[in-house]
Amino acid sequence: MEVEEVFETFGNMLYRVGVVMLKSRHDAEDAVQDTLIKYMEHQKEFQDREHIKAWLLRVNINICKNKLRFYQKHPSIPLEQLGMIYEKEEDCRLMEALMGLPPKYKEVFLLYYVEGYKIREAARILKVSEAAVKKRLERGREKLNELLGGHENG
Numbered sequence: 001m002e003v004e005e006v007f008e009t010f011g012n013m014l015y016r017v018g019v020v021m022l023k024s025r026h027d028a029e030d031a032v033q034d035t036l037i038k039y040m041e042h043q044k045e046f047q048d049r050e051h052i053k054a055w056l057l058r059v060n061i062n063i064c065k066n067k068l069r070f071y072q073k074h075p076s077i078p079l080e081q082l083g084m085i086y087e088k089e090e091d092c093r094l095m096e097a098l099m100g101l102p103p104k105y106k107e108v109f110l111l112y113y114v115e116g117y118k119i120r121e122a123a124r125i126l127k128v129s130e131a132a133v134k135k136r137l138e139r140g141r142e143k144l145n146e147l148l149g150g151h152e153n154g
Contacts, residue, residue, distance in 0.1 A: 001052060003040050007032075010053060014060045017110050021064040023099050031067065035060045057115065058125050061107050068103060097147040105140030108133050 001009070014035055018028030038059050046052045098106060111122040112133070119137075123130045 001046075001049075003036055006039055006052065006056070007036060009049075010056050013053075013115065014056060016114070017057065017060050018064055020095060020098050020110060021061070021103060021106055022067055027064075027067055027071075031060055031063045034063045038063075054117075054121070054125050057111065058127075061110075061126075065103055094148075097144055100147045101140055101143055105136055105143060108136040109140055109144075112137060 011032060014032045015028050018031040019025060022028050022031065035056055039056065042055075046055065098109060101109070107126060108122055111117045111125060112119065117125065119130050119133050123133045126133065
């Protein structure tokens, strides 16, 4: 796939991942750009579109983690800016709570709930065991429930 087609197909997904992980629209845009540069530099063939998507997600998540390490933590973006990305108020509230989770929980939530990957696929993308993905989902749900004030969401 040409880089323009990759951007058209997967750009919004990569941007959403970046916003949730980095809590910054500008850093999310940079992460998407860096991911596309890595895609252009990638020399090996991809098996299919799903392989491209999984590779892009893994690279994007790694870039976000690197940015978090470099900048430490960014303050969360204002709810008004989040509303520009997610139209429903409950989605904004959920995304704001997701941003409060540690990165290891955010990435499994994004892959499992937002992008619809099965536990096995998420484990492969994150290069961790299936048990680790299950445990992160369990602990992430507990933390998310705390952040949402004890109300069950999801």
